[in-house]
Amino acid sequence: MSTLYRYYQATDEGALVRLWNLCLPQDPVNQENFRHKVLFDPNLNREGFWVAEEGGHLVGAGLGLVRRAPLGDLGLEPERGWISFLFVHPEFRRLGIGRTLLQRLMDFFRARQRRLVQVVGYAPYYFFPGVDPQAYPAGLSFFKASGFAKAFEAVAMARSLEGFLVPEEVRERTRQLRQEGFEVGFWRPEDTLPLLEFARREFPGWYPSVLDGLQRGLGHKIVVARQGQEIVGFTQWENSYNDPPQGAAGRFGPFGVSPALRSRGLGAVIFYHLVEAVRQQGARYLWLGWAGGRNVNFYLRAGLQVTRRYEILKRELT
Numbered sequence: 001m002s003t004l005y006r007y008y009q010a011t012d013e014g015a016l017v018r019l020w021n022l023c024l025p026q027d028p029v030n031q032e033n034f035r036h037k038v039l040f041d042p043n044l045n046r047e048g049f050w051v052a053e054e055g056g057h058l059v060g061a062g063l064g065l066v067r068r069a070p071l072g073d074l075g076l077e078p079e080r081g082w083i084s085f086l087f088v089h090p091e092f093r094r095l096g097i098g099r100t101l102l103q104r105l106m107d108f109f110r111a112r113q114r115r116l117v118q119v120v121g122y123a124p125y126y127f128f129p130g131v132d133p134q135a136y137p138a139g140l141s142f143f144k145a146s147g148f149a150k151a152f153e154a155v156a157m158a159r160s161l162e163g164f165l166v167p168e169e170v171r172e173r174t175r176q177l178r179q180e181g182f183e184v185g186f187w188r189p190e191d192t193l194p195l196l197e198f199a200r201r202e203f204p205g206w207y208p209s210v211l212d213g214l215q216r217g218l219g220h221k222i223v224v225a226r227q228g229q230e231i232v233g234f235t236q237w238e239n240s241y242n243d244p245p246q247g248a249a250g251r252f253g254p255f256g257v258s259p260a261l262r263s264r265g266l267g268a269v270i271f272y273h274l275v276e277a278v279r280q281q282g283a284r285y286l287w288l289g290w291a292g293g294r295n296v297n298f299y300l301r302a303g304l305q306v307t308r309r310y311e312i313l314k315r316e317l318t
């Protein structure tokens with residue numbers, strides 16, 4: 001067997017998407033989606049995008065990314081690299097192709113002085129937050145055998161909006177917060193500057209998402225919490241940044257409340273305000289692709305269920 005390893009080239013697109021759907025059946029893509037999230041990613045560098053070819057056919061691919069464009073105030077994260085995906089045709093597994101593709105990606109990271117490589121934990125154009133051990137047990141074994149260890153966990157969550165009702169305690173909390181000077185509602189033009197300032201200050205990683213939504217004229221998909229002239233919380237519906245150009249149907253988030261004002265029910269008021277409005281617009285389903293930590297409890301209380309579990313893996317480079 002003489003496997004050829006080379007950079008991805010433009011004519012690979014159709015074959016690569018077909019191979020993707022064979023190898024990652026729980027995360028199907030089409031060419032448009034692939035183009036938006038891979039080829040239009042400003043961080044794409046062909047030297048980090050490797051394919052394996054056998055007898056003129058693609059049998060494997062792997063994508064390594066380092067930031068060329070800063071993610072808001074998080075900047076370029078110059079010590080980090082991310083493996084967005086890596087897969088091998090089922091009939092060509094356990095032959096060392098995955099290992100060789102991974103070596104090429106690691107060489108790409110080393111040449112760029114990276115100290116930490118993650119699978120994946122990358123934003124904004126991620127397909128999945130990490131490896132789903134249930135869907136891809138071989139993927140997990142492969143990375144663990146290659147020196148990667150679990151860094152943290154994330155989940156995807158969802159709920160049907162049938163039967164959804166705003167709990168009375170949230171309505172009561174809305175009234176109380178209004179008396180305390182907080183107002184929750186959809187974005188208005190005068191919210192623009194305070195919202196951008198708030199996102200930049202408190203959630204620099206989400207600032208580009210907010211900016212993108214406003215630039216595309218999708219302010220009507222953003223709910224904000226105001227305190228006087230200040231914005232103190234926000235969320236986005238079907239954000240166009242993760243899933244350009246229009247956002248994915250039913251996707252919720254990002255979602256953030258000022259750290260100084262947490263645990264007062266403001267998040268619940270924002271969440272339910274949005275959900276009630278999108279229900280009225282006809283939405284039947286709500287989902288989010290990446291949640292972790294205490295946020296999971298918030299969503300469980302709001303009736304969401306965990307639909308996928310992920311391990312975000314890391315390996316230090318010396």
Ligand SMILES: CC(C)(COP(=O)(O)OP(=O)(O)OC[C@H]1O[C@@H](n2cnc3c(N)ncnc32)[C@H](O)[C@@H]1OP(=O)(O)O)[C@@H](O)C(=O)NCCC(=O)NCCS
Binds near residue numbers: 086092094100137140
């Ligand atoms: C993960 C994947 C790319 C591995 O490709 P591969 O070409 O079979 O990998 P290699 O042959 O180079 O395996 C290297 C080592 O990884 C480990 N490994 C790979 N597959 C394994 C499996 N199914 N079970 C246990 N260990 C495994 C082994 O230690 C192996 O070495 P060995 O064969 O000498 O024992 C392939 O299984 C795949 O495409 N899976 C679906 C996609 C996926 O899950 N990707 C990760 C998320 S993007």
